[in-house]
Amino acid sequence: MIVDSAPAFDVREYLRKEMMPHFLCPGCGHGIALRALLWALHELKVDKDKLAVVSGIGCAGRLSAYIDASTFHVTHGRPLAYATGLALARPDLRVVVISGDGDCLAIGGNHLIHACRRNLKITCLMLNNEVYGMTGGQVSPTTSEMRVTTTTPLGNSEPHFDACALAAAAGAGFVGREGTRHVPKLAELMLAGLEHPGFSFIEVLSDCTEIFGRKNEMGSSSEMILRQKSELRPEAYRDTVDTPFRANELPTGVLAKNARPEYGAAYRKAAAAIKAAAAKKGRK
Amino acid sequence: MNGRRATHSTAAPGPVPAAPAAKAREPMNVLIVGVGGQGVIMVSKALAWLAQSKGFEVKQSEVHGMAKRGGTVFSHVRFGPQVWSPTIAMGEADILIALEWAEGMRWLPYLRPESGVFLCDTKRIVPPFACLNRHPGAPMRYSRETPAEIREHVGEGYAIAATEIAEALGNERAANVVLLGALSTALDFPIADWEAAVAQFVPKKTLTVNLEAFRSGRDWIEQARLMTPVAEAPVEAQQPLTNAPGKVRLEITEEWCKSCDICVKLCPERCLRLNADRIVELADAETCTGCRLCEWLCPDFAIRVHFDEVALEGSRS
Structure with a gap:
């Protein structure tokens, strides 16, 4: 149980204190998700010098700036592309990608499916707050139906994306989802994802309080956290109730796991074999 | 009669009738x-x-x-x-x-x-x-x-x-x-x-x-039934109170708090409040149990829960 390490874990040891307080709005769920990530890294006793955090553009993309480790803040939608290069060149590093729902699924959707397909050892967090928060609240691929955003003033009519189903179908080694409401559970899921030898994709359901919550009259930040309780349910209960709690309900927990070979190891093995063959040929 | 977890106890004085005879018409x-x-x-x-x-x-x-x-x-x-x-x-x-x-x-x-x-x-x-x-x-x-x-x-x-x-x-x-x-x-x-x-x-x-x-x-x-009844069970040692109330201390980084109210509303003991400057403070130190929910749910990392030395020593002994 990850709760055991709670007294020893001080999140401030992992933050760039000169950058604090962070730029996120009051009550933003991304801060809670960041704590869970740092807690899981603390539990794994990860050396900060061996940790590389890559993030794209957006509210979630800014989180890497607050982590006291090697961090990259890269182009929109491309954190997985940068992370792939980094993980291939430096297999000694632990590579974590922090991405938002728009960053990961819209502009970076292609990178996501190919990262899942390759199954390289990268941990990808997608912080899903159902909206483009930083640019003023436009509709995103994960916005639930009938939700009001700046670009859907009469309610969103597009079906929303189930990112975990996408990642699992594309072959990600580990797929999980959890809300920010249950922090130890979220940290545990991230720990399991970080420990997975292949590509792990974790969707964190986070609350955008100032823009999405306000537009949709979802109440204060504390009410939005409590709302997660009624809208989400653990994987174990998935088949026990016929009717979903809500139209946009999403199952949580570990949703998919497979033991496909990790791409980095396979790549290095193939490269070594080619080099050896070339050297043999040269000697002849 | 034996109040303790033991498999050898009875309180039957003398020979016991195998079945308390039900009176003819009484259920x-x-x-x-x-x-x-x-x-x-x-x-x-x-x-x-x-x-x-x-x-x-x-x-x-x-x-x-x-x-x-x-x-x-x-x-x-x-x-x-x-x-x-x-x-x-x-x-x-x-x-x-x-x-x-x-x-x-x-x-x-x-x-x-x-x-x-x-x-x-x-x-x-x-x-x-x-x-x-x-x-x-x-x-x-x-x-x-x-x-x-x-x-x-x-x-x-x-x-x-x-x-x-x-x-x-x-x-x-x-x-x-x-x-x-x-x-x-x-x-x-x-x-x-x-x-x-x-x-x-x-x-x-x-x-x-x-x-x-x-x-x-x-x-x-x-x-x-063959054994002698137990008169009094050995008294179990009372568990000492290992952590007296009021030993929990909250360290609040005031300049990081953004008054989002999550900790105040979701505290199970309702012991937090926002002060005049809309910064969180511990209103009732006696009722705080140190459950850490406020620490975990604070998006701004402004709260840290400490158990003071005295309490920790108490729980170790």
């Missing part, structure tokens, strides 16, 4: 109590089925509305030549079977004074409500009746470690059948019929262990 009253999930209803069904097969009129009435795991469950079984009311009045139960210690204590007044037979498992299932003091290390409020107090209420009483007996047989869920075996010594039905009743109501694949459990319960009572 036999058996009250079965326990906690949701233990098998109270199964015991009462087996007894009712058996009595009915013997040609008695049987009335059974149960409350399992609270039968969520951990809630109290009870079942009245009355049988005899003629039964009118389905429930047992206070002070009129001939036999009280308790599958849980505190439930047994709760229902003691229903037992017929002087002549009632009390069969109680020493198993303790402490409900969440027993934790009135939610500080870490605080003692639980659980039934504190002494054996002497119990002796006042019962004619004949047995404290059986039925759950331990069932565990030794390989399935702790057979504890209710151990008690059914103990009950069988107090009623005048042939043992073969009892076993048929057990077979009727347990899952097929657990029949062997349940029949063993039944015989263990029966044998245990027969052995216990």
Whole structure:
């Protein structure tokens, strides 16, 4: 149980204190998700010098700036592309990608499916707050139906994306989802994802309080956290109730796991074999 | 009577009648109590089925509305030549079977004074409500009746470690059948019929262990009757309070707090508030239990929960 390490874990040891307080709005769920990530890294006793955090553009993309480790803040939608290069060149590093729902699924959707397909050892967090928060609240691929955003003033009519189903179908080694409401559970899921030898994709359901919550009259930040309780349910209960709690309900927990070979190891093995063959040929 | 978890205790002065003879027209009253999930209803069904097969009129009435795991469950079984009311009045139960210690204590007044037979498992299932003091290390409020107090209420009483007996047989869920075996010594039905009743109501694949459990319960009572009654159980050492209230300290980084109110609204003890500058502060240090929920849910990392040195030393010793 990850709760055991709670007294020893001080999140401030992992933050760039000169950058604090962070730029996120009051009550933003991304801060809670960041704590869970740092807690899981603390539990794994990860050396900060061996940790590389890559993030794209957006509210979630800014989180890497607050982590006291090697961090990259890269182009929109491309954190997985940068992370792939980094993980291939430096297999000694632990590579974590922090991405938002728009960053990961819209502009970076292609990178996501190919990262899942390759199954390289990268941990990808997608912080899903159902909206483009930083640019003023436009509709995103994960916005639930009938939700009001700046670009859907009469309610969103597009079906929303189930990112975990996408990642699992594309072959990600580990797929999980959890809300920010249950922090130890979220940290545990991230720990399991970080420990997975292949590509792990974790969707964190986070609350955008100032823009999405306000537009949709979802109440204060504390009410939005409590709302997660009624809208989400653990994987174990998935088949026990016929009717979903809500139209946009999403199952949580570990949703998919497979033991496909990790791409980095396979790549290095193939490269070594080619080099050896070339050297043999040269000697002849 | 023995209040402790022990398999050698009885409070039967002198030779005991094998069955409290039911008066010709009076029904036999058996009250079965326990906690949701233990098998109270199964015991009462087996007894009712058996009595009915013997040609008695049987009335059974149960409350399992609270039968969520951990809630109290009870079942009245009355049988005899003629039964009118389905429930047992206070002070009129001939036999009280308790599958849980505190439930047994709760229902003691229903037992017929002087002549009632009390069969109680020493198993303790402490409900969440027993934790009135939610500080870490605080003692639980659980039934504190002494054996002497119990002796006042019962004619004949047995404290059986039925759950331990069932565990030794390989399935702790057979504890209710151990008690059914103990009950069988107090009623005048042939043992073969009892076993048929057990077979009727347990899952097929657990029949062997349940029949063993039944015989263990029966044998245990027969052995216990030969022993001298236990007057007083050894007093268990009171658990010292390892963490006194008010030892939790919150470290609040004021310049990071953005007044989002999450900690204030979601604190289970409601001990936080926003001050005049809309910065979080600990309003009631006495009620804070140090559960860390505020620390975990603070998106701005402004709260850190500390247990002060004194408290930590207390919990180590």
